Amino acid sequence: MKGTNLGEFEELMLLTIAALMEEAYSVAICDELVQHTGRSVKLGVVHAVLHRLEEKGFVESQLGESTKTRGGKRKRFYQLTIPGKAALVRAKSMRDQLWDRIPSLVWKKA
Amino acid sequence: MSVRQPTHDSDRDNHPQPPRWAQRFVEWYCKPQLAEDLLGDLHEYFERNVESIGSRRAKLIYIIDAFKFFRPYTVRAPKFIKLFINWIMIGSYIKTSGRNLMRNKLFSFINIVGLAVSMSVGLLLIAFVLDLYSYDKFHENGDRIYRITNAVASNGVQNGKFGTTSIKTGKLIREKMTGVEEVAILRSDFSQDAKVGDNVVPIKGFWAEPSLFRIFTFPMLEGNPATALNDPYSIVLTETAAKKLFGNGSALGKAIKFDTLDYQVTGVMKDVPFFSHIHFEALVSFATAEKINKNDQRFEAWENMYSNYVYLLLPENADKVSIQSQLDAIAREENRAEERTKIQLELLPLDEIVVGEELRRPMGPTGPHMPPVVVWILGGLAFVVILCACFNYSNLSMARAMRRFKEVGLRKAIGAGKSQIRYQFLAEAIIISLAALLLSYAIFLLLRPQLINIAPEMQHMVKLELTPSMVVAFIVFSIAVGMVAGFMPALFFSKVSAINALRNVSSVKVFQHVMVKRTLVVIQYTVTLIFITATAVGYVQYKNILAFDLGFKTENILNINMQGNNPDVLLKELGEMPEVTALSRSLIITSIGNAWGGYMKSEDSRDSVLVLTNHVDENYLPLHEHKLAAGGNFKARPTTANAATEVIVNEQVLKRLNIGAGDPEKAIGEEITFNSFQVHGRKMTIVGVMKDFHYGRVENLIEPVAFMFWTPGDRAVINAKIQSTDMVGTLAKIESVWKKTDRIHPFQAEFYDKAIEAAYSEFSAMVKIIGFLSFLAISIASMGLFGMVVFTTETRLKEISIRKIMGATSGSLVFLLSRDFLLLLATAALIALPATYVFFEKVVLTNFPYHTPVQIAELFVGLLVVLLIAFIMIGSQTIKAARSNPAEVLKSE
Numbered sequence A: 001m002k003g004t005n006l007g008e009f010e011e012l013m014l015l016t017i018a019a020l021m022e023e024a025y026s027v028a029i030c031d032e033l034v035q036h037t038g039r040s041v042k043l044g045v046v047h048a049v050l051h052r053l054e055e056k057g058f059v060e061s062q063l064g065e066s067t068k069t070r071g072g073k074r075k076r077f078y079q080l081t082i083p084g085k086a087a088l089v090r091a092k093s094m095r096d097q098l099w100d101r102i103p104s105l106v107w108k109k110a
Numbered sequence B: 001m002s003v004r005q006p007t008h009d010s011d012r013d014n015h016p017q018p019p020r021w022a023q024r025f026v027e028w029y030c031k032p033q034l035a036e037d038l039l040g041d042l043h044e045y046f047e048r049n050v051e052s053i054g055s056r057r058a059k060l061i062y063i064i065d066a067f068k069f070f071r072p073y074t075v076r077a078p079k080f081i082k083l084f085i086n087w088i089m090i091g092s093y094i095k096t097s098g099r100n101l102m103r104n105k106l107f108s109f110i111n112i113v114g115l116a117v118s119m120s121v122g123l124l125l126i127a128f129v130l131d132l133y134s135y136d137k138f139h140e141n142g143d144r145i146y147r148i149t150n151a152v153a154s155n156g157v158q159n160g161k162f163g164t165t166s167i168k169t170g171k172l173i174r175e176k177m178t179g180v181e182e183v184a185i186l187r188s189d190f191s192q193d194a195k196v197g198d199n200v201v202p203i204k205g206f207w208a209e210p211s212l213f214r215i216f217t218f219p220m221l222e223g224n225p226a227t228a229l230n231d232p233y234s235i236v237l238t239e240t241a242a243k244k245l246f247g248n249g250s251a252l253g254k255a256i257k258f259d260t261l262d263y264q265v266t267g268v269m270k271d272v273p274f275f276s277h278i279h280f281e282a283l284v285s286f287a288t289a290e291k292i293n294k295n296d297q298r299f300e301a302w303e304n305m306y307s308n309y310v311y312l313l314l315p316e317n318a319d320k321v322s323i324q325s326q327l328d329a330i331a332r333e334e335n336r337a338e339e340r341t342k343i344q345l346e347l348l349p350l351d352e353i354v355v356g357e358e359l360r361r362p363m364g365p366t367g368p369h370m371p372p373v374v375v376w377i378l379g380g381l382a383f384v385v386i387l388c389a390c391f392n393y394s395n396l397s398m399a400r401a402m403r404r405f406k407e408v409g410l411r412k413a414i415g416a417g418k419s420q421i422r423y424q425f426l427a428e429a430i431i432i433s434l435a436a437l438l439l440s441y442a443i444f445l446l447l448r449p450q451l452i453n454i455a456p457e458m459q460h461m462v463k464l465e466l467t468p469s470m471v472v473a474f475i476v477f478s479i480a481v482g483m484v485a486g487f488m489p490a491l492f493f494s495k496v497s498a499i500n501a502l503r504n505v506s507s508v509k510v511f512q513h514v515m516v517k518r519t520l521v522v523i524q525y526t527v528t529l530i531f532i533t534a535t536a537v538g539y540v541q542y543k544n545i546l547a548f549d550l551g552f553k554t555e556n557i558l559n560i561n562m563q564g565n566n567p568d569v570l571l572k573e574l575g576e577m578p579e580v581t582a583l584s585r586s587l588i589i590t591s592i593g594n595a596w597g598g599y600m601k602s603e604d605s606r607d608s609v610l611v612l613t614n615h616v617d618e619n620y621l622p623l624h625e626h627k628l629a630a631g632g633n634f635k636a637r638p639t640t641a642n643a644a645t646e647v648i649v650n651e652q653v654l655k656r657l658n659i660g661a662g663d664p665e666k667a668i669g670e671e672i673t674f675n676s677f678q679v680h681g682r683k684m685t686i687v688g689v690m691k692d693f694h695y696g697r698v699e700n701l702i703e704p705v706a707f708m709f710w711t712p713g714d715r716a717v718i719n720a721k722i723q724s725t726d727m728v729g730t731l732a733k734i735e736s737v738w739k740k741t742d743r744i745h746p747f748q749a750e751f752y753d754k755a756i757e758a759a760y761s762e763f764s765a766m767v768k769i770i771g772f773l774s775f776l777a778i779s780i781a782s783m784g785l786f787g788m789v790v791f792t793t794e795t796r797l798k799e800i801s802i803r804k805i806m807g808a809t810s811g812s813l814v815f816l817l818s819r820d821f822l823l824l825l826a827t828a829a830l831i832a833l834p835a836t837y838v839f840f841e842k843v844v845l846t847n848f849p850y851h852t853p854v855q856i857a858e859l860f861v862g863l864l865v866v867l868l869i870a871f872i873m874i875g876s877q878t879i880k881a882a883r884s885n886p887a888e889v890l891k892s893e
Helices: A008-023 A026-037 A043-056 A082-101 A104-109 B009-014 B020-029 B032-053 B055-068 B079-088 B090-103 B105-132 B167-176 B239-246 B286-292 B320-336 B372-399 B401-413 B418-452 B456-461 B468-494 B498-503 B510-546 B567-575 B620-624 B651-657 B727-741 B752-759 B761-795 B797-805 B810-847 B856-883 B886-891
Strands: A059-066 A074-080 B145-154 B157-162 B182-196 B199-208 B220-222 B234-238 B255-258 B261-269 B282-285 B308-313 B341-349 B557-561 B580-586 B596-602 B609-616 B628-631 B646-650 B671-675 B682-690 B705-709 B717-722 B749-751
Touching: A008 A026, A008 A043, A008 A074, A008 A082, A026 A043, A026 A074, A026 B032, A043 A059, A043 A074, A043 B032, A043 B055, A074 A082, A074 B032, B020 B032, B020 B055, B032 B055, B090 B105, B090 B418, B105 B372, B105 B418, B105 B468, B105 B761, B145 B167, B167 B182, B167 B308, B167 B320, B182 B239, B182 B282, B182 B286, B199 B239, B199 B286, B234 B239, B239 B261, B261 B282, B282 B286, B320 B341, B372 B418, B372 B468, B372 B510, B372 B761, B401 B418, B401 B498, B418 B456, B418 B468, B456 B761, B510 B752, B510 B761, B510 B810, B510 B856, B557 B727, B557 B752, B567 B580, B567 B717, B567 B727, B580 B620, B596 B651, B609 B651, B620 B717, B646 B651, B646 B671, B651 B682, B651 B705, B682 B705, B717 B727, B727 B749, B749 B752, B752 B761, B761 B797, B761 B810, B761 B856, B797 B810, B797 B856, B797 B886, B810 B856
Parallel strands: B199 B282, B234 B261, B609 B705, B646 B682
Antiparallel strands: A059 A074, B145 B157, B145 B308, B145 B341, B182 B199, B182 B255, B182 B308, B220 B261, B234 B282, B255 B261, B557 B717, B557 B749, B580 B609, B580 B717, B596 B609, B596 B671, B628 B682, B646 B705, B671 B682
16 A cells, blocks of 8 residues: 555545445546536546555445446446545545634635 | 457447457556456547547547556556566576586587587677677767769769769759758878978878868867868878877977978877778878869869769758759759760768678778678578577487486476476576587687688778677677577477376377477588588689689789889899899789770771770780780880870770771771770770780670770889799899889789789688588587487487397498488488579579589589588497497396
8 A cells, every 4th residue: 555645636536436426437537527627637547546546545446237338348436445535534624624724814805 | 357349230330439459459558457447438438429529530539548548557567577587497497407418418518519619600790790880980970971972874874883973063062052061072092102301101091171070070189170171281190190200299280291292280180990981091181182183174073083072961850852852953964064974963871881882982992891781691691500500409409308308297297387397498598508608709719810811801891809789799699599499499398298207208209309300400401511512612613713714824923013103123123133034014903803994986886885994015915925816016115195096905896896897807907086084085096906805803794905005104013924933032032122113112012813812802701701601510410410319329229239139230220220310311412402503503603604614523522521421420329329239238127
């Protein structure tokens, strides 16, 4: 297992996987990311990051049922592992803490 | 899991599919556990793209993505990592190989010596080729330097391609062409005596433009390279030349006298490296040549292209097509004004000057050149010899199978896989070939001086000194040889079944591969026979060339090069020597490849004809015993070239110019017109007709020749007929006479026969090389055969003993044992002899119009030698076996 810090894109990815629940496979993740972030996300990048997340132990995967569409190839479905969920929660609480420290005054001035 | 496409007919018919090869590509590089997922995704996207942007672009995107997925984490571990793990086993392989070597001393000896001997040829060749390809690598802009070549056609006949070109070409390129960074004209044949005080030293070099230093990398030690060659009468010396002239003091700024003119030393440069196609001691500013030839209109003439070289430096990424079309334009423009000569200009890259197309007039006599085809032929021959040694190794290793089956069987039984057995045998072969490399390097050191001295040109061409790249090449070569040699044994032993090998060794069919082995023996002997017969035929043909009847006599004629001196004094002194029976003067020595010539026309001939010439005095014809068909010797004794109006021609001239209607007598007194570089339209009278003789080399047809009268303006060669029982003493005497004429230049004289021999040195070199290779081939084949015979007789010893007890005679046993081998040799002879015969008659000797046909005797001499050696090999062993005591042999069972 490599280092366990969570990059911004990795975090988005984990969230997407969590949100998609049972339907989290590469193409769906890619679409979802495009839709919600407005970035153009390339499939190759999604694959690479999924691979990294799996190495870090944040997600696990298994092959699904065969379908006619994908040229007869099965999909690989991803789901969060316990460390993955923990990492997401950690990231959220860290952000929350920081948000809480910003006095409302600062925003008004801007 | 299946990664194949489902084949729904409806799908295939009207639905676009992603490109198949891209899918295969992903399957090939991708880790199997990721492949399905990846391909699925690619497919899904593809389907989408087909809907949205059409199938063409969808396919393109699919391909791009297939390449994009080529990332470190998707790519499966390459095979060599697995191989590497196997190489860790090498320690164990070395141990077992070592033990094996020790156990079978005879076979190890044959293998190592055989490989080493043949590998030494490979090493020589590698060193030779690496040397050839290391030429001109020291120029920083080497890949951008080009020479201009001229393809010349005169009167519509191609005269060949020249490495030289006219001065005009260089100037036109500088004026008219775009996209050329630098142009430099180099004029050859600066060869004069330099005088500094009392010190006189002959200096050879070139006339060069200042831009030469901007094109080539010739570092300057003293002086400014940018300006050194600007002014007339300035000279740049190399370090060595400067030392010769000025000792250890600085040469810069000092004066040198050439003839009567003072030249100033404006630079001293580092010596030209050995591996340079241009060699010189000094460069004289081109402005000097222009000044000296100011009144010569032909100096810059378009067709005066025989002694100048033009080099270009092109910018990076130069547009060669545009350069060529500009060159074509220049040539077109200039050719328009020429009637007879049409010249085409071409670019020749620097790295194709030494190893490349054969050009006429390469840089001076020492300019090294090697046509790639020679390298290929030598390489092919060396390859064949090495392959023979590899065959030996394969054969002997497989013949020893019986002894090694148990070892292999045991290895397999305790878990070795096929590939491990393969690696073991490969490793063993490689270890042996590395051991052979050490020995072969020693042989290489012994052979190196032989190769360098095989022909005079070689000494100027290669050094064959060890360089780091050579060491690497040697080791790689040795490993490659090991792999080739070990390939078949590895394959053979990996197939052995463990159960059979361990249960009962004799149940394994050792001679399953008997066909392979026989084929190898036949191939080996065929090659050996071809080599040997080729040597015999080649040698005989070479001797025939030397003894060829040129049409005149060359025996005991010493040709003394006057080197620019007046021949009169020497002629007088020599005339007084009792050993010298006759003397004559000539311009050149014919029949060794030299040629002068011009165009001749008669009233009856439509076109002018190229006629080869020599200028000779009245004594030349009798001295060389030229036979006259009609007429006589020169009558007039003109003292200037312009006054010479008599000409003696050979019969070919009459035929080509249509003079005298086949009767030489009628030709006497006829007038012809002669044109050459020095002579324009001179009328000359035929005073004699010679029988045809070989002016060129024997591979040329007999050509029209004309002799004019030698006049003092010509360079001179003195031809002295010598009658002496003490040649060495006579030569020493002549040399001391020479010293009176010229104290500076060493005496240059050569017997005519020796000169002819030297002219054909490339043939003698080829015969020597092939002879040497055939010696190797026969030694290797003999060693291999010997090993095989030893093995066969050993394995059949029991059979022989039983036969003996049953009453077989020694003679019949010898016949029984050697019959097989004799059959193989006969097969080899049946292939080799006709092949050699056809090769020489149809390929080699067609280049020699006057050759003697290949004699059957020459072919059979080779066969006899090979058979004799093979008989000794087979005979000694079979007789030993036949004489063995059956009681001793059978007792052991």
